[in-house]
Amino acid sequence: xxxxxxxxxxxxxxxxxxxxxxxxxxxxxxxxxxxxxxxxxxxxxxxxxxxxxxxxxxxxxxxxxxxxxxxxxxxxxxxxxxxxxxxxxxxxxxxxxxxxxxxxxxxxxxxxxxxxxxxxxxxxxxxxxxxxxxxxxxxxxxxxxxxxxxxxxxxxxxxxxxxxxxxxxxxxxxxxxxxxxxxxxxxxxxxxxxxxxxxxxxxxxxxxxxxxxxxxxxxxxxxxxxxxxxxxxxxxxxxxxxxxxxxxxxxxxxxxxxxxxxxxxxxxxxxxxxxxxxxxxxxxxxxxxxxxxxxxxxxxxxxxxxxxxxxxxxxxx
Numbered sequence: 475x476x477x478x479x480x481x482x483x484x485x486x487x488x489x490x491x492x493x494x495x496x497x498x499x500x501x502x503x504x505x506x507x508x509x510x511x512x513x514x515x516x517x518x519x520x521x522x523x524x525x526x527x528x529x530x531x532x533x534x535x536x537x538x539x540x541x542x543x544x545x546x547x548x549x550x551x552x553x554x555x556x557x558x559x560x561x562x563x564x565x566x567x568x569x570x571x572x573x574x575x576x577x578x579x580x581x582x583x584x585x586x587x588x589x590x591x592x593x594x595x596x597x598x599x600x601x602x603x604x605x606x607x608x609x610x611x612x613x614x615x616x617x618x619x620x621x622x623x624x625x626x627x628x629x630x631x632x633x634x635x636x637x638x639x640x641x642x643x644x645x646x647x648x649x650x651x652x653x654x655x656x657x658x659x660x661x662x663x664x665x666x667x668x669x670x671x672x673x674x675x676x677x678x679x680x681x682x683x684x685x686x687x688x689x690x691x692x693x694x695x696x697x698x699x700x701x702x703x704x705x706x707x708x709x710x711x712x713x714x715x716x717x718x719x720x721x722x723x724x725x726x727x728x729x730x731x732x733x734x735x736x737x738x739x740x741x742x743x744x745x746x747x748x749x750x751x752x753x754x755x756x757x758x759x760x761x762x763x764x765x766x767x768x769x770x771x772x773x774x775x776x777x778x779x780x781x782x783x784x785x786x787x788x789x790x791x
Contacts, residue, residue, distance in 0.1 A: 738771025
């Protein structure tokens with residue numbers, strides 16, 4: 475894991491170090507001990523509500539909506555996806571450049587790995603990434619060898635970014651090593667390509683678990699942490715976002731590394747998007763208000779934002 479070790483404290487150690495003394499505290503427990511992970515769910519809900527009430531309206535501006543549009547990972551993850559439908563989906567992103575020359579395009583197109591090649595062959599718009607869900611998405615219930623192969627194949631087919639899901643079952647049963655080994659191995663496959671790690675916050679059960687999963691995912695090399703797959707209920711929530719952004723801030727203060735944040739699933743309105751923007755702005759600050767560090771995983775939001783930006787109902791995508 476030379477890629478991580480060179481950055482100093484806060485990244486993976488050599489696994490051999492741990493085996494020399496099996497009775498010592500696990501490196502994952504040591505990583506978690508640097509942070510406050512004992513959170514009260516009611517307190518988090520109250521802090522989140524107060525933050526939104528105080529600051530949301532000041533962010534309800536045209537410029538913020540334009541920025542949010544440029545942060546969208548335009549997503550199609552349906553069982554009905556086909557090469558033809560994904561090609562048409564991608565062509566819409568190409569057409570956007572001519573139709574709205576004064577607006578920045580979406581940040582990325584997010585598809586299943588077997589659709590990366592058709593997006594790569596079709597995409598002409600500049601500054602739009604190709605993101606692929608991988609690693610047995612959305613359940614993460616498959617062999618690590620399959621996860622590695624799928625991720626490598628997605629990258630080979632043209633993916634710029636990979637979205638994986640933590641092994642939630644391993645995390646909840648306390649097998650941090652099993653969960654973290656997978657993230658580290660998949661980050662190694664990605665190299666300098668962004669790895670977004672999905673926590674599936676709705677399945678984690680508490681703010682404390684969300685904080686722990688956030689810290690461990692960043693510790694293992696995540697370039698982004700992401701709330702949800704959108705396939706489980708509840709999906710993204712403001713409270714989960716609050717905890718994750720707080721974790722990102724604390725992790726940055728501890729290690730000096732800036733990890734991105736991506737809410738996804740259940741982002742059904744412009745108001746929802748403004749809520750997440752407000753949380754990021756207030757907890758993480760201006761340095762995170764770039765699509766290199768903030769994304770929104772959604773499909774339906776693009777037309778809603780575009781409608782408010784242009785001032786009339788628009789169904790472009």
